[in-house]
Amino acid sequence: MIALCVLGTVAAAVALFAAGAAFGRLSARGGRAKDLGTPVERATFHTLHTASLAAPPLRAGLTEDTARKAARRLRSLLGTHALCLTDQASVLAWDGSGGHHRAQVMEQVGQVLENGRSQAFPVTCDDMDCQVRWAVVAPLTADNGALGTLAAFGSRESAVLVRATNEVARWVSVQLELAELDRSRTRLIEAEIRALRAQISPHFIFNSLAAIASFVRTDPERARELLLEFADFTRYSFRRHGDFTTLADELHSIQQYFSLVRARFGERLDVTLQIAPEVLPVALPFLCLQPLVENAVKHGLEDSVAKSRITISASDEGAEAVVVIEDNGVGMEPERLRQILRGEGGPSSGIGLCNVDERLRQVYGDDHGLVIETGVGAGMKVTARIPKYRAGVHSGPPLRRQPRAD
Amino acid sequence: MNQAYAVAAVAVVVLATVLIGAYGLRISRTTSDFYVASRSVPPRLNAAAISGEYLSAASFLGVAGLVLAQGVDMLWYPVGYTAGYLVLLVFVAAPLRRSGAYTLPDFAEDRLESKRVRRVASAFVVGVGWLYLLPQLQGAGLTLGVVTGAPRWLGGALVAVVVTAAVAAGGMRSITFVQAFQYWLKLTALLVPAIFLVLAWQGDGAPRTTFDEPATFRERTKVTVEQTLRLNIKDPLGVAVHGRIDGVRHTGDKVALPPGPHRIDAGTVLEFAKGTAVPEATNGAYSSAGSRWSRPLSGSRDDHPLYASYGLIIATFLGTMGLPHVVVRFYTSPNGRAARRTTVVVLGLIGAFYLLPPVYGALGRLYAPELLLTGNTDAAVLVLPGKLFGGVGGDLLGALLAGGAFAAFLSTASGLTLSVAGVLTQDVLPSLGIRHFRLATCLAMAVPTAANAAVSNLPVADAVGLAFAVSASSFCPLLVLGIWWRGLTAAGALSGLLVGGGSALAAVAATISGRPQHGWPHALLAWPAVWSVPLGFLTMVLVSLATRAAIPASTGATMARLHLPEGAAGPVERVQGVGQ
Numbered sequence: 013m014i015a016l017c018v019l020g021t022v023a024a025a026v027a028l029f030a031a032g033a034a035f036g037r038l039s040a041r042g043g044r045a046k047d048l049g050t051p052v053e054r055a056t057f058h059t060l061h062t063a064s065l066a067a068p069p070l071r072a073g074l075t076e077d078t079a080r081k082a083a084r085r086l087r088s089l090l091g092t093h094a095l096c097l098t099d100q101a102s103v104l105a106w107d108g109s110g111g112h113h114r115a116q117v118m119e120q121v122g123q124v125l126e127n128g129r130s131q132a133f134p135v136t137c138d139d140m141d142c143q144v145r146w147a148v149v150a151p152l153t154a155d156n157g158a159l160g161t162l163a164a165f166g167s168r169e170s171a172v173l174v175r176a177t178n179e180v181a182r183w184v185s186v187q188l189e190l191a192e193l194d195r196s197r198t199r200l201i202e203a204e205i206r207a208l209r210a211q212i213s214p215h216f217i218f219n220s221l222a223a224i225a226s227f228v229r230t231d232p233e234r235a236r237e238l239l240l241e242f243a244d245f246t247r248y249s250f251r252r253h254g255d256f257t258t259l260a261d262e263l264h265s266i267q268q269y270f271s272l273v274r275a276r277f278g279e280r281l282d283v284t285l286q287i288a289p290e291v292l293p294v295a296l297p298f299l300c301l302q303p304l305v306e307n308a309v310k311h312g313l314e315d316s317v318a319k320s321r322i323t324i325s326a327s328d329e330g331a332e333a334v335v336v337i338e339d340n341g342v343g344m345e346p347e348r349l350r351q352i353l354r355g356e357g358g359p360s361s362g363i364g365l366c367n368v369d370e371r372l373r374q375v376y377g378d379d380h381g382l383v384i385e386t387g388v389g390a391g392m393k394v395t396a397r398i399p400k401y402r403a404g405v406h407s408g409p410p411l412r413r414q415p416r417a418d
Numbered sequence: 419m420n421q422a423y424a425v426a427a428v429a430v431v432v433l434a435t436v437l438i439g440a441y442g443l444r445i446s447r448t449t450s451d452f453y454v455a456s457r458s459v460p461p462r463l464n465a466a467a468i469s470g471e472y473l474s475a476a477s478f479l480g481v482a483g484l485v486l487a488q489g490v491d492m493l494w495y496p497v498g499y500t501a502g503y504l505v506l507l508v509f510v511a512a513p514l515r516r517s518g519a520y521t522l523p524d525f526a527e528d529r530l531e532s533k534r535v536r537r538v539a540s541a542f543v544v545g546v547g548w549l550y551l552l553p554q555l556q557g558a559g560l561t562l563g564v565v566t567g568a569p570r571w572l573g574g575a576l577v578a579v580v581v582t583a584a585v586a587a588g589g590m591r592s593i594t595f596v597q598a599f600q601y602w603l604k605l606t607a608l609l610v611p612a613i614f615l616v617l618a619w620q621g622d623g624a625p626r627t628t629f630d631e632p633a634t635f636r637e638r639t640k641v642t643v644e645q646t647l648r649l650n651i652k653d654p655l656g657v658a659v660h661g662r663i664d665g666v667r668h669t670g671d672k673v674a675l676p677p678g679p680h681r682i683d684a685g686t687v688l689e690f691a692k693g694t695a696v697p698e699a700t701n702g703a704y705s706s707a708g709s710r711w712s713r714p715l716s717g718s719r720d721d722h723p724l725y726a727s728y729g730l731i732i733a734t735f736l737g738t739m740g741l742p743h744v745v746v747r748f749y750t751s752p753n754g755r756a757a758r759r760t761t762v763v764v765l766g767l768i769g770a771f772y773l774l775p776p777v778y779g780a781l782g783r784l785y786a787p788e789l790l791l792t793g794n795t796d797a798a799v800l801v802l803p804g805k806l807f808g809g810v811g812g813d814l815l816g817a818l819l820a821g822g823a824f825a826a827f828l829s830t831a832s833g834l835t836l837s838v839a840g841v842l843t844q845d846v847l848p849s850l851g852i853r854h855f856r857l858a859t860c861l862a863m864a865v866p867t868a869a870n871a872a873v874s875n876l877p878v879a880d881a882v883g884l885a886f887a888v889s890a891s892s893f894c895p896l897l898v899l900g901i902w903w904r905g906l907t908a909a910g911a912l913s914g915l916l917v918g919g920g921s922a923l924a925a926v927a928a929t930i931s932g933r934p935q936h937g938w939p940h941a942l943l944a945w946p947a948v949w950s951v952p953l954g955f956l957t958m959v960l961v962s963l964a965t966r967a968a969i970p971a972s973t974g975a976t977m978a979r980l981h982l983p984e985g986a987a988g989p990v991e992r993v994q995g996v997g998q
Binding site for chain 2: 077080260289290292293295330331400401403405406407
């Protein structure tokens with residue numbers, strides 16, 4: 013219901029603006045500068061313009077900073093001597109004269125917030141010159157109840173002021189509602205990224221432990237080493253804080269992954285690395301290469317009996333690092349791959365690819381999804397282009413801490 | 419000079435660069451050993467790469483040329499070029515690395531959370547890059563001209579084509595090793611001939627008194643005038659002439675020129691007797707009037723030598739941190755501490771290199787004074803071996819120097835082109851999409867190439883000084899205040915960049931177009947850093963104070979990230995910026 017209201021208000025405002033803009037253009041085409049509409053129309057435009065100026069700060073929510081910016085515009089909209097915006101506990105911004113009435117206003121704000129209806133009341137003041145004699149306090153409400161109030165002050169009691177204040181408060185409420193929507197959209201995106209955060213597959217844990225178990229009697233020393241690798245690998249994979257890591261750390265984890273896979277497949281796995289050392293400090297989403305490597309191993313080893321070769325390369329291309337993971341495995345029908353990337357591949361196959369692709373797109377934009385070249389029996393080549401810098405992407409150790417042996 | 423050796427040396431250097439670019443020949447680690455493959459670039463290697471990319475035509479040729487023409491005042495150039503890294507080390511290196519920014523616009527966006535500041539910073543990166551590329555192309559034209567007699571534009575065009583092709587084809591991937599090699603190549607190319615030259619000078623009886631006198635020809639010297647000269651002769655001058663002087667044609671006869679102005683047409687060959695003082699060209703860089711070469715501030719160059727020195731010092735000390743191709747190299751360091759250590763090594767490497775150009779300048783004063791007449795002083799480094807040795811030995815040393823000089827143009831130009839093209843692709847022409855890197859590369863090179871054709875005769879080191887001045891007036895305030903002052907706002911940074919950098923850029927444009935030639939207006943515009951750097955700082959501070967309410971919400975978190983050593987701090991909650 014409220015959303016509908018919001019939409020309705022926005023649509024009406026847009027329609028009015030469009031009409032105003034069209035009118036303005038028409039009159040400009042007429043070439044007569046004086047032909048700016050009737051005084052009533054001009055007043056309407058002026059009001060709409062002032063309102064549009066007040067909107068952007070309010071769209072960022074109700075804080076001291078945004079309230080201060082908005083209060084100035086709102087006061088000129090109402091044409092009062094003073095105007096103040098409060099949250100539930102304190103005055104956020106006071107524009108105009110009579111700032112010494114703050115405490116007095118806050119007493120009334122409590123009541124307004126409680127019953128959710130606007131109130132008008134006289135203000136007592138010892139200062140004869142003070143213009144603030146009468147106050148109207150209207151609540152600002154959003155989805156989850158009253159956020160604060162808007163108070164307008166005049167020199168006398170006036171029904172017009174009460175009505176205008178109520179209307180402006182309703183308009184401000186709509187803006188705050190929109191701000192709330194913006195915030196939940198941001199939260200949704202963040203939650204999505206978090207939900208997409210790759211998980212290592214339970215199969216891998218099971219297989220690794222089985223492989224380690226097979227060494228316990230024959231080669232206890234190796235079993236111990238493998239267990240330590242396993243511990244390291246899981247610690248990295250299960251860590252909770254920080255959404256980003258460095259290419260160096262990710263490669264480190266891939267190394268541990270490979271030593272566990274080798275325990276199972278021995279010499280059938282041949283890995284070539286070609287890493288430009290310049291790109292090792294590049295920040296990238298946590299666990300976004302490991303699933304690709306896991307995929308390559310799966311295609312190369314588990315689905316065939318031949319020797320598998322996997323090439324991992326990272327090169328420096330100016331503002332981007334290009335990571336390529338290539339295997340000579342069974343490959344895949346391109347149409348099937350398209351299905352997987354659309355998320356229609358079914359639960360069994362290639363969750364990793366789809367997941368990594370989506371996360372890269374979320375973080376870096378649609379230009380930076382995975383590029384996959386494959387064909388049946390032709391192996392698979394996965395390319396990821398990772399920008400060296402993107403606002404908000406920091407592998408920054410102040411955000412996380414990982415003790416390293418070296 | 420025997421052209422074959424020199425051409426061969428230049429060809430080898432050019433060919434190597436083309437191959438590296440075209441085939442992406444990477445000296446990166448190809449191995450299955452993860453431990454080796456995932457080790458980052460050690461500070462020493464990175465430092466050599468930074469030095470290799472940094473030491474440009476201005477360092478290789480220009481410094482010696484200026485010292486030759488104008489004396490010890492010009493030693494501020496090598497001092498400033500080096501000391502810039504000291505400032506970088508103390509104020510910028512580690513925090514910049516910790517910011518995670520790859521380019522300067524990245525830093526601006528990261529610190530101030532403003533796309534507008536980012537865009538303006540990008541524009542300045544492109545401006546500084548172009549200003550810095552211009553002298554590289556000029557130096558290349560000069561070198562090729564001296565070595566083979568090719569016209570001036572050819573060398574610049576050659577470097578432009580080679581660098582554009584290499585960068586566009588391969589993106590010059592993974593060039594840390596190559597750039598590090600270039601440093602050692604340049605050092606060797608300058609050091610070995612210098613040793614021989616100093617030995618030859620010793621063998622000549624180590625003449626040094628001549629440093630203070632007006633430069634004189636030490637033996638019979640033939641000078642070919644390439645561009646029409648206007649001489650202002652103080653004392654009567656006897657000279658043998660093939661060609662036209664003051665509109666009169668001579669064919670090898672001896673002419674006594676009376677004091678006063680004279681015009682010598684291009685193509686004329688003058689033959690000076692031993693012991694003749696070098697006459698003063700009115701459009702050249704050299705003026706003997708009242709100047710003493712070995713005494714600083716003796717008023718040879720400008721009407722206001724002290725002011726000019728300060729201008730130079732401020733520009734070079736503070737400008738290094740804003741050079742786009744230097745900044746991106748710090749990203750290679752794994753953390754802030756490594757970045758700092760890298761800078762220390764750079765100081766050592768560059769300091770060692772800069773001991774050499776003044777040697778060439780001083781020896782050039784003694785053995786190649788005719789360069790003062792033609793104004794071609796930047797060629798001093800290249801012609802000296804031929805003057806002192808002759809024969810195959812001189813040719814080989816000359817070839818080594820020519821090869822080293824070309825390495826200097828190519829490495830600096832490719833680094834700059836890469837940076838400028840990257841910024842053009844990312845920020846200036848984003849509508850074209852990421853795939854238009856090649857187009858951006860062509861554009862990045864086309865502008866300075868065109869400028870090179872339009873502007874000739876700007877001394878190489880002077881042109882580089884202008885690039886430093888713009889960088890010092892725009893990026894130095896942005897970096898220093900951005901890193902060390904919480905109060906910086908986007909509006910402040912924006913206006914500081916525009917006022918400081920913009921005014922420096924305007925001054926530079928006026929200087930290059932040659933507007934005011936004399937007096938204070940000339941000095942103020944030719945050395946803008948003295949006033950434009952404080953102007954930039956002041957604007958940034960005042961506007962930031964005026965817009966105090968708009969300090970980015972996440973400033974605290976960003977500052978913590980910039981200044982806390984990696985791993986020393988516990989997890990810091992990122993403060994969600996309001997409305998971001």
